[in-house]
Amino acid sequence: MSLPIFLILFLIGSFALAFVFRAGLSRILPHRHAIVARDMPLTAAFGIMVIIAYVFVALMAPVLAPFAEREVVGAQFQPWGGAHPLGTDRLGRDMLSRLIYGARNTVGIAFATTVLAFVVGAILGIWAALRGGWLDQVLSRFVDALMAIPSLIFSLLLLTIFGTSVLTLILVIAAVDATRVYRISRSVAQGIVVMDYIEAARLRGEGTWYLIRREILPNALAPLVAEFGLRFCFVFLTISSLSFLGLGIKPPMADWGSMVRDNATLITFGDITPLLPAGAIALLTVAVNFVVDWQLHRASGLKE
């Protein structure tokens, strides 16, 4: 089957699925949410559907996978079919099982990194906006200096120094991305700290932590949630790229980026197996982007 035909079939199929999913969702959900579900564009329905599927696969990996993550179960580079629906990899491990475990490892590590970047970046950003003065100046100029270096280049520099392991990978990427989160949350919070209710809370004698947690965060949630989605995509793509380059998550751990790297030689023989992990990465980022796009559109529409 040639590539264009496959693509068209894939698009039609996924839109049909999304349509059914949206119809089902607006049937099941209680009325207030059902309206939202009914009015969402097909792309967003598709996105939500894919995200749910990924979370399901990641959580249920040991049940769904026919073989263990690191077990050598056959000859190298077996073709598709038989006991191994997607063949075997460079060392004779089951491709399908590794793809399924990859959902857990790759997505899990990217998610943990994003959460870490967000906790650090958002708290520092809001704190800087709240306190202002020299603290704000020092933090902001420091972040400006770090942001003047392209993020992948800076990550590579840090990985050279601290070495490449999963832990340093998470810490380095989280640190680099926290600067971006800081920038956004500071500017969002700056619009909020001038409000009267913040003044009122300050006069009541509330502490900084209370102000961040109870007064600012709830009001900054909508833009921050959208930013979380976008940031997750960036982190996910960065980690996958680094793993692809051999500098991120390393074998034997099943990871989509390094699986592409490991099996890339198959491409030259016209075998599409290495595209599967790459496609799995692409599909999830597209899905998250579709949902974020819809959310941003909704947020801007409601404001007008």
Next chain:
Amino acid sequence: MHAVLIMIAQRLALGALTLIVVSIVIFSATELLPGDLASAILGQSATPETLAALRAQLGLNDPAPVRYWAWLTGALQGDFGVSLATRRPIADMIEQRLGNTLFLALYAAALAVPLALVLGILAALWRNSIFDRVANAGALSAISFPEFFIAYILVLWLAQTGYFPSMVRLTPVTSFPDKLYMSFLPALTLTLVVTAHMMRMTRAAIINLMAQPYIEMARLKGASPLRIVLRHALPNALAPIINVIALNLAYLITGVVVVEVVFVYPGLGQLMVDSVAKRDIAVVQAIALIFASAYVLLNLTADVLSTLTNPRLMKRG
């Protein structure tokens, strides 16, 4: 005219300051090394005598500001010191590759910028049409794809059929048309990645302006939609569009790293990845400095250019 010169001088000074800060950040990276450079090079084989000898040789006994100054002035004259892994001068390793990487980035830019502008203007012109929706969804997808995914699809599609080579072997004697032909797939990959973003921003910038009263006026006096977009909206949208173009050219700098590895393209990105794996901090620092400077300079150029297209921005201070 005078105000313009002052503005440019101000931006240049700010750019120079940014470059100095960036170089300090990159230099301080070695200060974060557990132990120091000498023990990093010698590793397990270090004895107190060899360590002391190497420290003296590398000038590690000087205080950090002195070493920074030596490193920076050396780099400005094209002397980046020697590689820790191969002990060859870094300048020799970089020289050829820098040209190759610049060639690839310019090639991709030459394809991507006109394509993105045309697609963006058309999408704005036919807003909410099928074309607009397909272009938008396509662009959003292309932004979300990892570079290696696009690269391997192109390899499977265009290199398997034998139209283009999937590996790039450049020698100093390769002729220019051959170079264009051999680097077509990496350039196309980069083009697809950056076009999407530029197109979306161009469309957004023009659509933003279409709600302005003077566009309404142009429409009422009977100007054609194409003329409205090209003559009335585009000149005013130039500032944001220039910014987006610069941002994406800067993005090419990072995109180049992955694409070079996929196509075995002999450029700086590949050298950087190899050096990170070998933990050759001297080479990584040199390349990081080059990439970061290019990034800062591009942003600076965009800032100056977009201010020039829109005199109102000068008042911004």
